[in-house]
Amino acid sequence: MSSYRIQGATGEWEVVIGLEVHAQVTSNAKLFSGASTAFGAEPNSQVSLVDAAMPGMLPVPNRECIRQAVRTGMAIEAQINKWSRFDRKNYFYADLPQGYQISQLYHPLVGEGRLLIEADEKAGIPEDKVIGIERIHVEQDAGKLMHDQHPSMSYVDLNRSGVALMEIVSRPDMRSPAEAGAYVRKLRAILRYVGSCDGNMEEGSMRADVNVSVRRPGEELGTRTETKNVNSVRFVMQAIEHEARRQVELIEDGGTVVQETRLFDPGTGTTRSMRSKEDAHDYRYFPDPDLLPLELDDAFLDECRESLPELPDAKRTRYIEELGLSAYNAQVLTAEVETARWFEALLLETATAQGKTPADVAKQASNWLISEFFGALNKIGKELADSPVGHARAAELLALVGKGTISGSIAKQVLETMLETGDSATAIVEREGLKQESDSGAIEAAVDKVLADNADKVEQYKGGKEALFGFFVGQTMKAMQGKANPQVVNEVLRAKLA
Amino acid sequence: MSVTRETVAKIASLARIRMGEDELDRMVPELNSILDWVEQLGEVDVSGVEPMTAVIPQQLRLRDDVVDADPLTGGGVRDKVLANAPAAEHGFFGVPKVIE
Amino acid sequence: MSEITELGVKAIRDGVAGGEFTAREVAEAFNANVAAAAEALNAFIVATPDKAMEAAEKVDADRAAGKPLGKMAGVPIGMKDLFATQGVQTTAASHILEGFVPEYESTVSQKLWDAGAGMLGKLNLDQFAMGSSNETSYFGNVASPWRRSGGDNAVLAPGGSSGGSSAAVAARLCPAATGTDTGGSIRQPAAFTGITGIKPTYGRCSRWGVVAFASSLDQAGPMARSVEDCAIMLEAMAGFDPKDSTSLDLPVPEWSASLDADLKGKKVGIPREYRMEGTDEEILQSWDQGIAWLKDAGADVVDITLPHTKYALPAYYIIAPAEASSNLARYDGVRYGLRELPEGANLQEMYAATRAAGFGDEVKRRILIGTYVLSAGFYDAYYTQAQKVRALIARDFEKAWAECDVILAPTTPTAAFALGDKVDDPLAMYLNDVFSVPASLAGLPAMSVPAGLNSDGLPLGLQVIGKAFDEQGVLNAGLAIEQRAGFTAKPEKWW
Numbered sequence A: 001m002s003s004y005r006i007q008g009a010t011g012e013w014e015v016v017i018g019l020e021v022h023a024q025v026t027s028n029a030k031l032f033s034g035a036s037t038a039f040g041a042e043p044n045s046q047v048s049l050v051d052a053a054m055p056g057m058l059p060v061p062n063r064e065c066i067r068q069a070v071r072t073g074m075a076i077e078a079q080i081n082k083w084s085r086f087d088r089k090n091y092f093y094a095d096l097p098q099g100y101q102i103s104q105l106y107h108p109l110v111g112e113g114r115l116l117i118e119a120d121e122k123a124g125i126p127e128d129k130v131i132g133i134e135r136i137h138v139e140q141d142a143g144k145l146m147h148d149q150h151p152s153m154s155y156v157d158l159n160r161s162g163v164a165l166m167e168i169v170s171r172p173d174m175r176s177p178a179e180a181g182a183y184v185r186k187l188r189a190i191l192r193y194v195g196s197c198d199g200n201m202e203e204g205s206m207r208a209d210v211n212v213s214v215r216r217p218g219e220e221l222g223t224r225t226e227t228k229n230v231n232s233v234r235f236v237m238q239a240i241e242h243e244a245r246r247q248v249e250l251i252e253d254g255g256t257v258v259q260e261t262r263l264f265d266p267g268t269g270t271t272r273s274m275r276s277k278e279d280a281h282d283y284r285y286f287p288d289p290d291l292l293p294l295e296l297d298d299a300f301l302d303e304c305r306e307s308l309p310e311l312p313d314a315k316r317t318r319y320i321e322e323l324g325l326s327a328y329n330a331q332v333l334t335a336e337v338e339t340a341r342w343f344e345a346l347l348l349e350t351a352t353a354q355g356k357t358p359a360d361v362a363k364q365a366s367n368w369l370i371s372e373f374f375g376a377l378n379k380i381g382k383e384l385a386d387s388p389v390g391h392a393r394a395a396e397l398l399a400l401v402g403k404g405t406i407s408g409s410i411a412k413q414v415l416e417t418m419l420e421t422g423d424s425a426t427a428i429v430e431r432e433g434l435k436q437e438s439d440s441g442a443i444e445a446a447v448d449k450v451l452a453d454n455a456d457k458v459e460q461y462k463g464g465k466e467a468l469f470g471f472f473v474g475q476t477m478k479a480m481q482g483k484a485n486p487q488v489v490n491e492v493l494r495a496k497l498a
Numbered sequence B: 001m002s003v004t005r006e007t008v009a010k011i012a013s014l015a016r017i018r019m020g021e022d023e024l025d026r027m028v029p030e031l032n033s034i035l036d037w038v039e040q041l042g043e044v045d046v047s048g049v050e051p052m053t054a055v056i057p058q059q060l061r062l063r064d065d066v067v068d069a070d071p072l073t074g075g076g077v078r079d080k081v082l083a084n085a086p087a088a089e090h091g092f093f094g095v096p097k098v099i100e
Numbered sequence C: 001m002s003e004i005t006e007l008g009v010k011a012i013r014d015g016v017a018g019g020e021f022t023a024r025e026v027a028e029a030f031n032a033n034v035a036a037a038a039e040a041l042n043a044f045i046v047a048t049p050d051k052a053m054e055a056a057e058k059v060d061a062d063r064a065a066g067k068p069l070g071k072m073a074g075v076p077i078g079m080k081d082l083f084a085t086q087g088v089q090t091t092a093a094s095h096i097l098e099g100f101v102p103e104y105e106s107t108v109s110q111k112l113w114d115a116g117a118g119m120l121g122k123l124n125l126d127q128f129a130m131g132s133s134n135e136t137s138y139f140g141n142v143a144s145p146w147r148r149s150g151g152d153n154a155v156l157a158p159g160g161s162s163g164g165s166s167a168a169v170a171a172r173l174c175p176a177a178t179g180t181d182t183g184g185s186i187r188q189p190a191a192f193t194g195i196t197g198i199k200p201t202y203g204r205c206s207r208w209g210v211v212a213f214a215s216s217l218d219q220a221g222p223m224a225r226s227v228e229d230c231a232i233m234l235e236a237m238a239g240f241d242p243k244d245s246t247s248l249d250l251p252v253p254e255w256s257a258s259l260d261a262d263l264k265g266k267k268v269g270i271p272r273e274y275r276m277e278g279t280d281e282e283i284l285q286s287w288d289q290g291i292a293w294l295k296d297a298g299a300d301v302v303d304i305t306l307p308h309t310k311y312a313l314p315a316y317y318i319i320a321p322a323e324a325s326s327n328l329a330r331y332d333g334v335r336y337g338l339r340e341l342p343e344g345a346n347l348q349e350m351y352a353a354t355r356a357a358g359f360g361d362e363v364k365r366r367i368l369i370g371t372y373v374l375s376a377g378f379y380d381a382y383y384t385q386a387q388k389v390r391a392l393i394a395r396d397f398e399k400a401w402a403e404c405d406v407i408l409a410p411t412t413p414t415a416a417f418a419l420g421d422k423v424d425d426p427l428a429m430y431l432n433d434v435f436s437v438p439a440s441l442a443g444l445p446a447m448s449v450p451a452g453l454n455s456d457g458l459p460l461g462l463q464v465i466g467k468a469f470d471e472q473g474v475l476n477a478g479l480a481i482e483q484r485a486g487f488t489a490k491p492e493k494w495w
């Protein structure tokens, strides 16, 4: 259990957090119209007559949006409802052309599911924890209001209006900002594995409504507030911290928390009451009479299930059990779908290049990827996605190490050149003469010279100062410009010093 | 159940219809007579009856995920979308400034 | 040429195709009638004589070129102003849409133009199709062309909401017109004006581009002066539309070619609950007459029961306003139509001012009722209960179909009333639809056929209700009545 507590003036407080994550469904066209969903277009250029709610316009649902929501539901092991309905949520706002949002209240497409967040000591999550997911429903996104273009007017852009969203509603199962952060990160990872949402929080493809309340540990739930549209993991955590503190102070000062909608200000990291949504809403939900009930058949569900990729939890377990990776490596490599894909491609190519099985080379490849390659990329400010070195080239480099053509330390140097020039490892090793010397004749000659030049140290070594062995290795490697096979050097030295 | 003047004012506000005092006064008895009358529905024994969801039994059809497949329901028609706007400005719909 | 305007859809189409007259001559004749009646009847909100001429010239040119002609080729029609017409103002008879010129054409109107019909103009109606007398139109009420015999010159209601359509067809301003029916808006005005109109099965005609009133009930249909003309026009209007999720994905039958007034082997159900108190004696007599005619046509007549009939109207007056309160939320002054922006008003105040100025009283009344019945704490008691009752009403019909093929009933409880008679009493006005609403709630095809005149010289209509998808059965029974009623009365011209 998380022991995260807020220290108030009157004692400890526990924070209770539930998240409603809105994730934009990856689709070409909108949920109920044929207009494009592409990001960044000219204002109102991706708006159909349907999206603008012209008189007499009608919604026709996009199969792909339903399919992606179902696949997402399956990925969180949720109940998929073969019978669901669209409801109208009625309210007036300039970004909502119909005067209602088509959503699902009474019969959502996806029911009860779950999501595992992993233990993370450092972050304050002592053990694995399952967060309940209440439902996923499909709904329309709203348009966008711009307030800075005109002194007395706001401008309405309906490009986003009608884009499909999945609203993923968690149970109030989280107890610390860290857990909420881990939940959003894990959810984002799963969406990206599934391919149902690009998870791009900056572009607004994923945003969270953060429900926070505080209570004395073990007591009844307090009144919650909902902070809307928080669009990064960091902001989610900040919003919770600020909001929980604000509530604690308010209560301790004798006030009461009011159930309200709040806005997060990323500039100050604080939340404030939302004036425009102030008046108590009565959304008058009722089934959308323009749409019949949505009934899914087994063939549709089967296709959804069969098209699901291996998901992060399963992959992590497999990496540990079948590939023999450390728990840490498995965690790092499965956290993001791109990393896992990259790693698996690298693994396959490395195994092929060395005539081995993936399991044989998994440790080598995973260690190299995490400790060498990520570090090198980091140095040049790049991510795996835009790495100048692809997995084929990387496998070639690893094969050179595996076959003993170059040493690990030379490999580092070669990788740097690869990242700089884009040339292949083989070409660089060839061009720069970095091939490792394994011929014991040459190495013996070098060792003989090192031992002769350092007779005093040999004396000391033989006198019991065994730590000097590393010195002799270093000198030999230096004499051979780092190209000697370290194993052979070791063997020769041991023999000569015996 | 009958509605009070206050309720009617609340409903009118929820429906975003501005109503003067006179109009409210007129509306209250009118709405009450209609509501009184529809409340006879309460007499009907509906136990075990599901509310109607589709008048004619049929399934919801889903469309393919194709952009602008039908020009009548596709995008790229900004001029048409803005043609009747009371305040179209620089490709946007203009509304009184909203403070969030 | 004056007798051209006496012709119906089929006669005009065949006359044009056979070269008896040109489509141009037809359009000119009706354009003239439309213009002449503009003030007195107020049936049209906008006349579009050029559109009618343009379509006619195209038909004449196609005929001259030997091209195949459509089902409605050369027939100019009136278009209820609830259908969006590209480039022509579309208002739903509301101030809130005054000046709105759609950039799109409704599916149904497009199909009619594709079939060779031309548009004489946009017909007046009750505002947002809410009303039974056409008195809620922002553009003034429509006057029925009919007057009571005996010198009473009271202006009569043409019925509603398709009152412009009914008046125009009865007064020979057009051979046919489109209507829409949510709770009786085709059938009741047809009955009031001695014409024929059919509301097909829910989903037969696309709702795409038709200003929505109550989505689960709205259905377009033809209004004309004969059963056959309705059949022809319905063929042109109906058909699957992928843009409407509730559109029926079924082929359109050849209703007109299959018309058959021989009802041998058919069973006609007479619902005992329709013998309601308050129904005009002459209406009941005409119903009995209708029963006799259908027997004469070979049908067996059986008594049936539709036990929840009494609850149809109250259920309707929950469901329709609920849907309307939401459907009409889009009229907010942001993207089209009226905007009222008082000095210093914020967005929400602009909405409230715009909607206050833009909607008429009846529309406001229904929006408020709808908002109330959906609001927190009342939803189940009103809306859910109404949808359950609706399911029971549909079940009543289902059971009835075990015993009969079609149902015969009056269309309305009275003949046309005078304008102003019921305008201050919403409930009395609502009761007009008592016989038409049950079929609407169940989505069933239903039509009104003129049965004769009452003692005041006003038309009375009989209603035939059929099974879902069985427009043919409805049309056939309608034809049997039509043939026996021999209704040839027409309003005496006073305009």
Ligand SMILES: [Mg+2]
Pocket (backbone or CB within 6 Å): A020, A209
């Ligand atoms: Mg929310």
Ligand SMILES: [Zn+2]
Pocket (backbone or CB within 6 Å): A022, A139, A167
């Ligand atoms: Zn939502």
